[in-house]
Amino acid sequence: MAFTPRTATTFSPPVMEARRWLDGVDFTDRPLINVSQAAPVDPPPEALRQVIADAALNQAEAHLYGPVLGLPDLRAELAAQWAAAYDGEIGPENVGITSGCNQAFCAALSTLCAEGDEVLLPTPWYFNHKMWLDMTGVTAVPLATGDDLLPDPDAAAALITDRTRAIVLVSPNNPGGVEYPATLLRAMHDLARDHGLVLIVDETYRDFDARDGRPHELFTDANWGDHFIHLYSFSKAYRLTGHRVGALVTSPARLAQAEKFLDTVAICPNQLGQIAALWGMRNLAQWVGGERAEILDRRAAIEEHFPKLSDKGWRLLGCGAYFAYVEHPFALPSDDLAPALVREAGVLLLPGTMFMPGDDPSGARQLRIAFANVDRADIARLFDRLAGVSLPLAPPPDRA
Template sequence: MTLPLNPAFAATEAPPVMEARRWIAGKTFAPDRPLINVSQAAPVDSPPLPLRQALAEAALNDPQAHLYGPVLGLPDLRAEIATQFSAAYGGTIAADQVAITQGCNQAFCAIMSTLAGAGDEVILPTPWYFNHKMWFDMQGVTTVGLDTGDTLIPSATAAEALITEKTRAIVLVTPNNPGGVEYPAEVLAKFRDLCRARGLALIVDETYRDFDSRHSVELGGRPHDLFADPAWDDTLVQLYSFSKAYRLTGHRVGSIVASATRLAEVEKFLDTVAICPSQLGQMGALWGMQNLRQWVAGERDEILARRRAMTEGFAALEGWRLLGCGAYFAYVEHPFDMASDALCKRLVDDCAVLMLPGTMFQPDGSAAGKRQIRIAFANVDAAGIAELFRRLAAFRP
């Protein structure tokens, strides 16, 4: 007997990163030509030693590390985020406008659950982050793709033409996953104004904010001034992840910044699916925010150096075209007469390189997706990047 399956799940694609891992399952790679894995944008190194020591200290000596905590997160962490983000963005964020989640993906699912249900529509720029699309598919929410063209920068004017009576929100990711581009502040302001005028939520996922080339509190820079608007919480929702900047991927800590009224609805979701975020992970995130500012700045400098290496490498790689590059990602157009999903499988066997095809980030049948590839370069050092380009240059279909 076959147990029933929710039709919405049957219509949802399998996780792309897990699919790509199956392409290398059972394969071996020569010691002098190891696999270059640029498929996933997650740190592979452990947190810095002082943070690991703080986690160990909390695990050993703080009884609260092993108990349920507040559904919306530790008050001290919520307050720290409010204080630091207010300073970073030149605005005013209160502690009760911050919620902590089990990673940024849960933050997205939680906030979207309060905004859109089956039959509703949400506008998502393409290429999109596939987990966002997967959540909408599982919930019966219609994803309305907003084509960003060769610039990978969405247009508020184009988005307005897609709004219907079923539209509930517009989702933006900056720096972008998968495109790598940093959305200009004026673009975000136009989307804010559009959403406010049409009564929609503007979701801004800033998972990679710490690696934005414009974001440096020390230098007085900021990627946008949305929080400087005193009425920001009538429209704006910001999402963030501690996984990247502090290498806390396994601890699953993310955040939502939104109106306190909206977070009261989010609390219903979080209490149902997780009770509370990881206490130990939150303690690590708080310690990191309070003690690792300079270390994070060094991490940003390293990622920006790798970004430069990717930009220079593609400028010299014949036939390939770099569409966007920033944070952890380069998004490129390949020159070959084959679809990107077939090409990426070939690159595993012929070049020992694993990356994700644009077909995983575009609607089914997208001609653009068949020409595009995402390269997550954050875990590849300068020597590895140089080797990546040598292998790509030598590839012959």
């Protein structure tokens, strides 16, 4: 059976691949601690579920095609809230609602890139970004980060060619968890502007940023839409993962081009999900604040318990939002170690090789821990289990 090169040469979905490691493993005496995926596993709050149920029963139009760029009221609400939060000129004409943030990314890239073009992605990268670039014939140019997991603008500048079209950043970062300083985002934006590129910032996890106030000032520029695209997801803040609701915030001219892509692949975003997102934005600010506080407390628990591992040669490279990104001390490469940890410790997490180019050796030493779905007690158990793993150690790395 023949397959097209675009899909055949793209790696398999990592989370689905990791779930196959559970086959045949007995967790009766030691329940699995699953820190492989960041998506919320609990349903939305009951009040929000009631809104969805009422809309499904009583709003006939919720079952029909809607506007390609999303419900006008939701576009207007997000524009108003973002204008206040970022102190920028953002109107409904800047906002497109998409079927999840991944689709927002794909739509944005469809307006920027042709086959053979290049996009800079800091490593470790978000694997779905890499997958889409591979499937569309766009070259993902790895932008290596240091031990702080922050990309360097000078290093980015050295990678720009006449085929470069965009720089993509995720902040707070997936998989690294780090929150990019506003000065770094400004430097990357100015680099993109000076080279006629676009900076895309995926802010899926903005609701769980530990910092107060706006995370950057990019929306304050008079013509911010010329070289800046913002992506967002309603899935994490309101637990709407299955409803697939995201947002693309850009210039009206670019949104008009993205509309062609969106009309072709989905026609319109899920109407029930949009109704839920709108109600959530208007009514659940206090509840989202509580969710943020809980995530920040789990982040603190990661940092409090990590000495159990650092004493054994582990290193915490990044921690924030939903993720901790770590370096392990074992001789096994991470793509062999991660399946072994399912059997040895009852822990499911993802190897750094899923977030790195195949020729980058650092991925073999790294692991991602998605801690949003484990409470403080399970975080303590997680580190106790990892600290108890007895496997051959790698030689100490040369950090000269």
